[in-house]
Amino acid sequence: MPTGFHELDEVTNGLHPGQMIIVAARPGVGKALALDTPLPTPSGWTTMGDVAVGDELLGADGQPTRVIAATDVMMGRPCYEVEFSDGTVIVADADHQWPTGYGVRTTAELRCGLDSIAAAGSIARYAERRSPPT
Structure with a gap:
């Protein structure tokens, strides 16, 4: 595919x-x-x-x-919380790419309640994270 x-x-x-x-x-x-x-x-x-x-x-x-490759840890980047329809929440940086029904979108481009993330098959909602994860 x-x-x-x-x-x-x-x-x-x-x-x-x-x-x-x-x-x-x-x-x-x-x-x-x-x-x-x-x-x-x-x-x-x-x-x-x-x-x-x-x-x-x-x-x-x-x-x-x-796993055949990995990157170094990236610090100081704007991050968002992405909440899936099952209540699961993850933190992804603004540039993380998601396959959606409308093509690939970055986390910053996701539209609250509108974009389905193809791999998860669920509706993504997001909120900008104002402080680093604890």
């Missing part, structure tokens, strides 16, 4: 079941989540801050997939 990013599709041949692609790139490219964001693994849960190259996470299809 195409990602909508031509250059990424050339490298990865799009998205495929059983794969999770974590993009490693310079700051400002749109991939930052809070370090305490929970991520599912085959044996339980970990957090974004604890993930390392070689770890296994569960992909969107529920299948294990290996």
